[in-house]
Amino acid sequence: MASSPRSFSILFFFFIFLIDPSISTRTSFIKLPGSVDGSRYCDSWRLAAETNNAGTWDVIPSVCVDSVADYLNGEQFLSDYNVIADYVIAFAKTVEISGDDKDVWIFDIDETLLTNIDYYKAHGYGSEPFDSNSYNEWVVQGTAPAFDASLRLYNALKKLGFTIILLTGRDEDQRSFTETNLRDVGYSGWERLLLRGPKDQGTSATNYKSEQRSKLIEEGFKIRGNTGDQWSDLLGFAVADRSFKVPNPMYYIA
Amino acid sequence: MASSPRSFSILFFFFIFLIDPSISTRTSFIKLPGSVDGSRYCDSWRLAAETNNAGTWDVIPSVCVDSVADYLNGEQFLSDYNVIADYVIAFAKTVEISGDDKDVWIFDIDETLLTNIDYYKAHGYGSEPFDSNSYNEWVVQGTAPAFDASLRLYNALKKLGFTIILLTGRDEDQRSFTETNLRDVGYSGWERLLLRGPKDQGTSATNYKSEQRSKLIEEGFKIRGNTGDQWSDLLGFAVADRSFKVPNPMYYIA
Numbered sequence: 291m292a293s294s295p296r297s298f299s300i301l302f303f304f305f306i307f308l309i310d311p312s313i314s315t316r317t318s319f320i321k322l323p324g325s326v327d328g329s330r331y332c333d334s335w336r337l338a339a340e341t342n343n344a345g346t347w348d349v350i351p352s353v354c355v356d357s358v359a360d361y362l363n364g365e366q367f368l369s370d371y372n373v374i375a376d377y378v379i380a381f382a383k384t385v386e387i388s389g390d391d392k393d394v395w396i397f398d399i400d401e402t403l404l405t406n407i408d409y410y411k412a413h414g415y416g417s418e419p420f421d422s423n424s425y426n427e428w429v430v431q432g433t434a435p436a437f438d439a440s441l442r443l444y445n446a447l448k449k450l451g452f453t454i455i456l457l458t459g460r461d462e463d464q465r466s467f468t469e470t471n472l473r474d475v476g477y478s479g480w481e482r483l484l485l486r487g488p489k490d491q492g493t494s495a496t497n498y499k500s501e502q503r504s505k506l507i508e509e510g511f512k513i514r515g516n517t518g519d520q521w522s523d524l525l526g527f528a529v530a531d532r533s534f535k536v537p538n539p540m541y542y543i544a
Numbered sequence: 545m546a547s548s549p550r551s552f553s554i555l556f557f558f559f560i561f562l563i564d565p566s567i568s569t570r571t572s573f574i575k576l577p578g579s580v581d582g583s584r585y586c587d588s589w590r591l592a593a594e595t596n597n598a599g600t601w602d603v604i605p606s607v608c609v610d611s612v613a614d615y616l617n618g619e620q621f622l623s624d625y626n627v628i629a630d631y632v633i634a635f636a637k638t639v640e641i642s643g644d645d646k647d648v649w650i651f652d653i654d655e656t657l658l659t660n661i662d663y664y665k666a667h668g669y670g671s672e673p674f675d676s677n678s679y680n681e682w683v684v685q686g687t688a689p690a691f692d693a694s695l696r697l698y699n700a701l702k703k704l705g706f707t708i709i710l711l712t713g714r715d716e717d718q719r720s721f722t723e724t725n726l727r728d729v730g731y732s733g734w735e736r737l738l739l740r741g742p743k744d745q746g747t748s749a750t751n752y753k754s755e756q757r758s759k760l761i762e763e764g765f766k767i768r769g770n771t772g773d774q775w776s777d778l779l780g781f782a783v784a785d786r787s788f789k790v791p792n793p794m795y796y797i798a
Binding site: 330331333334335337338340341343344345365366369370372373374377378381532534535537 | 584585591619620626627631786
């Protein structure tokens with residue numbers, strides 16, 4: 291459906307700029323309204339984070355550790371992800387697949403296809419500052435489970451005929467661990483796995499992922515959909531026809 | 545801070561395209577997952593709606609009327625709005641006001657400054673198809689209350705030195721009722737109230753509001769922030785440096 295010029299005009303006329311990194315403020319230290327109890331405030335904070343109203347944040351509010359843990363380990367998170375997956379599939383079914391293998395669906399990996407909750411559980415559910423060393427030790431173990439809902443979604447989109455491209459902020463030297471982890475938990479049949487190479491270091495996630503999407507469009511791919519847990523998976527340029535944000539109240543990547 | 549060329553480059557490089565109206569699907573008839581109870585599903589539906597994952601929808605799911613009513617009449621909605629207002633104010637305080645009265649904050653009116661919950665309460669909380677006749681009868685009464693949080697936010701932004709511009713989908717012939725209603729509940733000191741004129745009829749909300757913002761920029765205004773309950777208040781072109789989505793689970797305007 292969308293030719294490149296059409297995509298461009300759509301991209302130009304329908305966009306949103308929720309975050310300007312140059313002027314965004316750190317609001318993770320926002321004060322609790324006195325009249326609001328912790329759980330209520332934390333539910334509001336999660337909504338603010340999911341809608342990007344909270345802007346850039348470093349760690350989850352310390353008062354919300356239990357609330358975030360309860361949410362992630364309970365039924366609500368599963369329901370939230372499943373309802374989004376249903377909306378994705380409902381949209382995907384309306385897309386006319388051209389049959390030239392150029393209709394792409396992009397997936398992010400961490401907190402989108404794979405869950406690192408076992409790592410974060412041991413690190414305060416996002417309340418501790420990110421430690422790349424210990425996180426990378428976790429990643430190379432290759433034991434991150436799939437979300438049931440994302441596996442269901444992934445397979446449904448594959449069956450509908452989309453070309454699946456995985457676009458992650460993980461580094462190129464984590465390719466083999468990542469591929470093995472993905473296959474071990476049931477993912478298969480992706481067209482490409484795009485990881486950060488040496489040239490991509492130091493680029494913001496929004497720019498890096500936008501550049502990668504842009505290259506795909508230059509190659510003739512039509513990016514029909516995109517699914518990620520971060521706004522930086524979805525924002526930027528060369529965005530998909532529809533983008534879907536899956537919940538992640540543990541960390542924010544700009 | 546943001547000159548026009550800078551705004552343009554920011555706008556070009558940081559945007560999102562969550563909704564393509566030409567290909568969006570009506571997903572308000574999405575099936576309930578069998579294993580999920582009504583309240584849990586409805587909380588998930590609200591999250592999907594607030595994050596724009598649900599795309600365009602006509603009426604709230606009939607199973608969610610009680611859940612939406614409970615949410616709107618309870619403490620969580622107040623908390624959600626207050627937490628967003630705190631994030632808005634935290635961001636607004638970082639904006640350097642130039643002193644030339646050109647630093648604009650845009651507010652939508654319905655479900656942003658004024659609440660029409662009394663109308664929707666009598667019409668199924670968004671579960672009945674929208675009836676413009678009965679809704680307009682309500683609007684001309686001019687009795688819509690303010691949200692406490694929005695009044696607090698409005699006054700805080702005014703005090704910080706922003707030029708307040710009200711941009712609404714209401715029609716020009718509702719100007720006097722609207723002004724009176726706003727003043728009656730405590731709003732004052734806006735620079736302009738922009739309503740839909742005869743030429744704006746038939747234009748989507750996203751395009752209409754984008755065009756109005758574009759004209760403001762041409763006049764030399766710098767749109768520092770924008771607050772609305774609809775994605776169509778915030779999406780499009782000529783968007784603000786930061787946009788904030790306040791919750792509204794009752795209706796969706798494309």
